[in-house]
Amino acid sequence: MNKKIVTLIIIIVIIALGLGFWFMKSNNSVSEKPKQNSSQIKDTKKVAVIYFSATGNTKKVANYIKDATDGDLIEIIPQEEYTDDDLNYGNDNSRANKEQNDTKARPEIKNDINTDNYDVIFLGYPIWWGDVPKIILTFLDNHNLNAKTIIPFCTSGSTDISGSLNTLKNYNKNITWINGKRFSSGASQNEVKNWVNSINY
Numbered sequence: 001m002n003k004k005i006v007t008l009i010i011i012i013v014i015i016a017l018g019l020g021f022w023f024m025k026s027n028n029s030v031s032e033k034p035k036q037n038s039s040q041i042k043d044t045k046k047v048a049v050i051y052f053s054a055t056g057n058t059k060k061v062a063n064y065i066k067d068a069t070d071g072d073l074i075e076i077i078p079q080e081e082y083t084d085d086d087l088n089y090g091n092d093n094s095r096a097n098k099e100q101n102d103t104k105a106r107p108e109i110k111n112d113i114n115t116d117n118y119d120v121i122f123l124g125y126p127i128w129w130g131d132v133p134k135i136i137l138t139f140l141d142n143h144n145l146n147a148k149t150i151i152p153f154c155t156s157g158s159t160d161i162s163g164s165l166n167t168l169k170n171y172n173k174n175i176t177w178i179n180g181k182r183f184s185s186g187a188s189q190n191e192v193k194n195w196v197n198s199i200n201y
Contacts (some may be wrong), residue, residue: 023149045201054082054087058124059075064187078109100131109139122153125154127156136168146174161182
């Protein structure tokens with residue numbers, strides 16, 4: 001066989017192999033989609049941190065969660081602000097005592113809160129008599145949260161979140177509730193951030 005023909009055949013084979021390799025590589029790069037890890041999935045969800053705070057302890061934790069999630073911070077403001085006398089647990093006739101003992105009590109909320117655009121809501125409150133303040137139930141009554149994921153968090157001196165969490169779950173069983181966490185008034189930002197990062201939502 002002519003030496004020139006042999007050389008030409010070798011060149012054609014090399015070119016064909018190169019084109020085949022290039023085609024396979026480009027085809028794979030188009031068909032393969034990058035996998036999303038849990039943090040990337042979280043980034044696609046719109047988060048709100050909605051809280052009620054009578055003395056400022058829950059507000060502090062809510063701000064830490066807002067920083068950890070880059071979510072929107074929304075305060076539940078009562079129509080009638082709670083005074084020190086209202087929160088006097090030793091007085092059976094104090095406002096907070098009367099509300100917590102009245103199953104029908106629903107304190108009014110002063111501000112308009114729009115939850116429509118959020119996928120995930122961190123819902124914060126102080127523990128009153130081992131349970132959620134009744135204004136939290138007012139919030140649940142006023143908003144359709146059935147398609148959302150709600151993550152409760154609370155502040156208290158010693159009482160854990162379990163009692164209030166049971167109240168919330170039983171109050172609206174159509175909501176996707178994620179078990180929350182209780183924080184002390186001295187909770188650090190790192191403690192709150194580590195908890196937020198541990199949640200799969």
